[in-house]
Amino acid sequence: MFASRKKQVIGIDVNSHAVDTINSGNIHIVEPDLDIVVRAAVTQKYLRASLIPEASDAFLIAVPTPFKDDKQPDLSYIEAACKAIAPVLQKGNVLVLESTSPVGATKQMAQWIAELRPDLSLPSGVDSTEQDLFIAHCPERVLPGHVMRELVENDRVIGGLSKACAEKAKALYQIFVEGECVLTDCDTAEMAKLTENAFRDVNIAFANELSIICDELGINVWELIAIANRHPRVNILQPGPGVGGHCIAVDPWFIVSRTPELASLIATARKVNDGKPEWVLDKVNAALVEVANVKGVAPSQLSIACLGLAFKPDIDDLRESPALQITKTLSERHTGQILAVEPNIHELPAKLSAGNIRLVDEYTAVKEADIVLLLVDHKQFKSMPLQLSDTQRLVDTRGVWN
Known part of the structure; x- marks a missing residue:
C-alpha cells in the first residue's frame, strides 16, 4: 500500500x-x-x-x-x-x-x-x-x-x-x-484488537456448541440458525470444525493470560472451540464403523476425503487451522487412505507427511472416498454437485451439502 x-x-x-x-x-x-x-x-x-x-x-x-x-x-x-x-x-x-x-x-x-x-x-x-x-x-x-x-x-x-x-x-x-x-x-x-477477536470467538463458540446440541437432538443446525436469525436482533454465526487462524484462535488467550480469574467466559469459549475438532473426529469414526458394517470390511480398509485444509474459505493460510489439525489426527489414527483436498496449495505441508495422505482434487476425492469430510467451505466445493453412493457417508461441518 x-x-x-x-x-x-x-x-x-x-x-x-x-x-x-x-x-x-x-x-x-x-x-x-x-x-x-x-x-x-x-x-x-x-x-x-x-x-x-x-x-x-x-x-x-x-x-x-x-x-x-x-x-x-x-x-x-x-x-x-x-x-x-x-x-x-x-x-x-x-x-x-x-x-x-x-x-x-x-x-x-x-x-x-x-x-x-x-x-x-x-x-x-x-x-x-x-x-x-x-x-x-x-x-x-x-x-x-x-x-x-x-x-x-x-x-x-x-x-x-x-x-x-x-x-x-x-x-x-x-x-x-x-x-x-x-x-x-x-x-x-x-486491548481493542484482542476484544474484537474475543467477541468473534465467543459468538462462534455459541454456534459450535449449538451445533453439538442440535446433532444430539436430531435438528438441522443450519436451518435452525437461518430461522432464528429472522429475529431482528439475533445474528447467530455459522458453526464449523473449530476456529483457526493467527488471530481468533490465539488472541483471546492473551486476555486470559493477564486476568485469568476474571476472563471465565472468554476462556470457556476458547475451550469450546478448541474441543470441536475432537467432536468432528468422533463423527468420522461413527461414519467409518457404519460404512465398514455395510461393506463387511474393517474400518482400516476405508478411505477418508478431507475437503479443505486452510483455516477459512478461499485462502491458502493454514495457521492454527482446525481442518489441518483434524486431517493430521486422522492420518495418525486411521491406517487407511486419507485424500486431502486444498485448492489453494500445490503440495502437502510438512505437518501432513504421513505416508497414507495424498493431495488430490475434489472430484477425485469424492469419487474414491468412503467418507467425505467437508471441513472448509471453499467456493470450489460449494459449486460442485455432490452425488454419493449408498455406501458412502458425508460429514459436513460447514453445512454446504446439508
Missing part, C-alpha cells in the same frame, strides 16, 4: 524465499489483487525486499505473536525484530508494532529499544513532547481474501506511547488509509 502511493519501501524477512519472490515481482501467498500491486511496485522500483534492515523514516513490525504451551504469549519474535532494527534507528523515526499483542507488549518493545539504543530518548509520559523515537501500536484489522480493499477502507486504531507518538503514526498511515484513524494509548489499542 505504501509503495503503491509511490513511497520507497523495503520489506524485511528472515525467509529468503519470501525475499527473492518479492524481488522478482511475485507473491508467496494467496490474496486477490495483491500480485498486481506488488508487480507494479517492484517494477517501478518503489518496493524491494531484503534480509537485513536498513535506515528508514518509519519501521512497521508485523511478526508472529503465538502463545506457548502454557497459553502465555510468546513475544520473542518482537524482541528479535527490535534487535534487528536497533542498529539502524535514527532520531525522528516512527516505530509501529502491528502484530496482535497482549496488553503491555508495545511498552515492552519500547523498553527493549531503550536498552538497545540508550542514546535515543523515548517519551517520558503520555503528554511528553520531547523524544527521539515515536512508538505506537496499530493492529491490522483485515479479512484474508479482502485485504487490499480493507487496508484502505477500514478504520485504524492507533495507540501511542505518547500523544505525539500517536499523531506521528497517524500521519504515516494516512498516506493510504481512507478510513478514520482513531487515536488512543497503546494499552487500549492492544
